[in-house]
Amino acid sequence: MPSMHDNAFLEISDVETAQKLSDRINPEGLHKILDAFAKRYCPVTETLGLGYTWTVQQIECATDLMFKQASVTWNYFMMRSSGQQSLQ
Numbered sequence: 001m002p003s004m005h006d007n008a009f010l011e012i013s014d015v016e017t018a019q020k021l022s023d024r025i026n027p028e029g030l031h032k033i034l035d036a037f038a039k040r041y042c043p044v045t046e047t048l049g050l051g052y053t054w055t056v057q058q059i060e061c062a063t064d065l066m067f068k069q070a071s072v073t074w075n076y077f078m079m080r081s082s083g084q085q086s087l088q
Contacts, residue, residue, distance in 0.1 A: 030054070034054050
C-alpha cells in the first residue's frame with residue numbers, strides 16, 4: 001500500500017505500475033460512470049432538467065521529483081539553493 005498524505009503519495013514502491021495505471025484514466029469514461037451514479041442516487045436533478053459538470057482537478061502533472069535515496073534529495077536541494085546547475 002502506498003504511503004499517502006492528503007491527496008499526495010509520499011512513497012510508491014512500483015513507480016512504473018503506478019504510471020501505467022495513471023495513463024489508463026479516461027475522464028470521459030469516468031464522467032459516464034458518475035452520471036449513472038447521479039441518475040440512480042439523485043434522480044431529482046433529471047426531473048428538474050438539471051445536470052452535473054464533472055471535473056478532474058486532482059489529477060495533476062507532478063512538477064516535484066522523486067528520488068530513491070533521501071541523500072540525493074538533500075544534495076539536489078543544496079545544489080539548487082546555491083545556484084549550481086548539476087549534481088556533482
